[in-house]
Amino acid sequence: VPSLDERRPPRKRDDEVVAAAAKVFYERGYADATVQGVADELGILKGSLYHYIDTKEDLLFRLFEKVHEDVEGIMGQVSSAEGLDPLQRVGLYIRLQVMHNLNDLERISIYYHELDRLGADRRASIVAWRRVHEKFVSGLIQEAQEAGLASRAADATVLSNCVFATIIWPYRWYRAGADGDAASVADACVAYVLRGIAGGAS
Amino acid sequence: VPSLDERRPPRKRDDEVVAAAAKVFYERGYADATVQGVADELGILKGSLYHYIDTKEDLLFRLFEKVHEDVEGIMGQVSSAEGLDPLQRVGLYIRLQVMHNLNDLERISIYYHELDRLGADRRASIVAWRRVHEKFVSGLIQEAQEAGLASRAADATVLSNCVFATIIWPYRWYRAGADGDAASVADACVAYVLRGIAGGAS
Numbered sequence: 393v394p395s396l397d398e399r400r401p402p403r404k405r406d407d408e409v410v411a412a413a414a415k416v417f418y419e420r421g422y423a424d425a426t427v428q429g430v431a432d433e434l435g436i437l438k439g440s441l442y443h444y445i446d447t448k449e450d451l452l453f454r455l456f457e458k459v460h461e462d463v464e465g466i467m468g469q470v471s472s473a474e475g476l477d478p479l480q481r482v483g484l485y486i487r488l489q490v491m492h493n494l495n496d497l498e499r500i501s502i503y504y505h506e507l508d509r510l511g512a513d514r515r516a517s518i519v520a521w522r523r524v525h526e527k528f529v530s531g532l533i534q535e536a537q538e539a540g541l542a543s544r545a546a547d548a549t550v551l552s553n554c555v556f557a558t559i560i561w562p563y564r565w566y567r568a569g570a571d572g573d574a575a576s577v578a579d580a581c582v583a584y585v586l587r588g589i590a591g592g593a594s
Numbered sequence: 595v596p597s598l599d600e601r602r603p604p605r606k607r608d609d610e611v612v613a614a615a616a617k618v619f620y621e622r623g624y625a626d627a628t629v630q631g632v633a634d635e636l637g638i639l640k641g642s643l644y645h646y647i648d649t650k651e652d653l654l655f656r657l658f659e660k661v662h663e664d665v666e667g668i669m670g671q672v673s674s675a676e677g678l679d680p681l682q683r684v685g686l687y688i689r690l691q692v693m694h695n696l697n698d699l700e701r702i703s704i705y706y707h708e709l710d711r712l713g714a715d716r717r718a719s720i721v722a723w724r725r726v727h728e729k730f731v732s733g734l735i736q737e738a739q740e741a742g743l744a745s746r747a748a749d750a751t752v753l754s755n756c757v758f759a760t761i762i763w764p765y766r767w768y769r770a771g772a773d774g775d776a777a778s779v780a781d782a783c784v785a786y787v788l789r790g791i792a793g794g795a796s
Contacts, residue, residue, distance in 0.1 A: 505707070543789070546782040547774075554786045557763030558756050565755050572749075580748040584756045587745070588790030 408434060409444065410458045410499070413451040418498035422452065422506045452506060453514050459503045460521050462492060467528050478535035479542060479590060482555070485532060486582045489559045494574035500563045529555055533589060542589045551589050558585050610636060611646065612660045612701070615653040620700040624654065624708045654708060655716050661705045662723050664694060669730050680737035681744060681792060684757070687734060688784045691761045696776035702765045731757055735791060744791045753791050760787050 412433040416425045427448050431438040445451055470485045493500045507515060530552035536542035542551070558581050566577060614635040618627045629650050633640040647653055672687045695702045709717060732754035738744035744753070760783050768779060 543785070546785060550774075550779060550782040551786065553763065553767050554760050554783060556767075557759040561755065561759030561763065565758075572752075577752060580752040581756060583745070583748060584753065584790040587792070588786040590789070 406454070407458075409441070409451070410455050413455055414496075414499040414502055417452070417455075417502050417506070422448075422502065422509055427451070449510060449514075452502070452509055455499060455502055456507075456510070456514075456518050459499060460518075463489070463525060466492065467525070470532075477541060478532060478539050479586060482529075482532050482536060482542075482589065483582045483586050485529070486555070486559060486585050487578045490562060490578040490581045491574050493559065493563055494566055494568075494577060497563050497566065497568075500560075504560065504563070526552060526556070536589065554588060555585050558588075608656070609660075611643070611653070612657050615657055616698075616701040616704055619654070619657075619704050619708070624650075624704065624711055629653070651712060651716075654704070654711055657701060657704055658709075658712070658716075658720055661701060662720075665691070665727060668694065669727070672734075679743060680734060680741050681788060684731075684734050684738060684744075684791065685784045685788050687731070688757070688761060688787050689780045692764060692780040692783045693776050695761065695765055696768055696770075696779060699765050699768065699770075702762075706762065706765070728754060728758070738791065756790060757787050760790075 409430070413430050416429045416433050419425075420429065425448065427441060427445075428438050430451060431441045434441065445454070466485065466488045469488060470481055473481065473484055476484065507518060510518065526549075530548045533542060533551050533555070534548045537544050537548060562577060562581070565571070566574075568574075571577065611632070615632050618631045618635050621627075622631065627650070629643060629647075630640050632653060633643045636643065647656070668687065668690045671690060672683055675683065675686055678686060709720060712720065728751075732750045735744060735753050735757070736750045739746050739750060764779060764783070767773070768776075770776075773779065
């Protein structure tokens with residue numbers, strides 16, 4: 393049996409499959425959604441979808457992987473941006489991350505609510521990956537603290553959890569159209585976070 | 595048929611019932627939990643529990659009501675505290691709210707995840723209540739803005755959502771024992787929020 397990786401469809405198709413799965417899981421709830429429903433959303437036969445996956449859980453796991461690929465892209469951009477001090481780097485990260493989340497509310501909603509649906513091994517791999525992400529953010533904050541640009545009064549881990557809160561929460565309240573465009577929400581979040589971690593710097 | 599209100603048990607018993615429901619719903623998941631399980635947790639017969647409620651959903655709704663009663667207590671304390679400027683009032687609110695949430699992670703977890711299990715009318719009443727709570731917080735922030743103590747650059751609604759994020763998120767990452775005591779997490783959140791909304795004040 394080929395692994396999921398070997399059977400992965402071409403990138404564009406893969407994006408479409410995950411987008412369709414996100415939409416169907418979001419609308420019907422993961423528990424009630426079916427592979428047939430995702431195939432219908434894609435306008436293909438269920439058999440064609442089973443060419444890539446064996447189970448509904450495979451679709452869910454691919455959605456999680458896709459979120460991680462995107463966040464890795466963001467972390468890469470932030471790490472390689474030139475001419476930024478550590479605090480500006482935090483700002484760039486928040487902006488990219490909030491914009492990304494607001495532009496894909498359905499997928500992010502699944503990502504934060506359906507972890508328990510994955511089998512133990514996959515769940516463990518997601519949790520391990522989240523640790524890497526958390527370390528990246530707390531690392532940025534620590535650099536800012538060491539450069540005297542962020543408050544040293546609070547622990548970098550607590551601060552980075554406060555930062556995660558600010559990034560993640562918008563998916564719970566933001567409604568496109570009613571709450572302004574994603575860019576201005578992102579700007580407000582960047583300003584809030586930068587003030588939140590910066591004040592009291594020596 | 596007497597209403598739920600008329601059948602409400604004495605306060606202490608009511609607290610115990612909700613605490614037991616929170617524990618059982620949290621551990622087994624609401625969908626899999628049973629009224630029998632809650633009765634077992636209380637060490638009483640299922641029939642005694644049915645004296646107060648008709649359905650599992652009644653238990654869930656009572657849990658939601660209890661959260662609201664507690665938050666109303668916090669809002670009352672914040673409103674009636676004397677000698678505080680609007681920004682200090684925000685600080686007091688955050689501190690009380692974070693402490694409260696960290697001391698009752700199971701109940702808060704249910705509160706944020708199981709709203710969809712309630713029937714339409716009850717769900718609507720919870721959503722309406724949440725609006726009152728949001729208005730309270732955005733009102734405090736607006737007062738701080740008008741007093742020149744908080745940034746006017748961002749909309750009070752976006753800022754209050756950032757504040758809610760900081761208050762609510764700890765239930766997703768805080769583990770008692772491993773992450774310091776609730777009071778120091780609350781202090782860090784207060785400092786983060788106050789800096790986050792205050793900076794840039796005229």
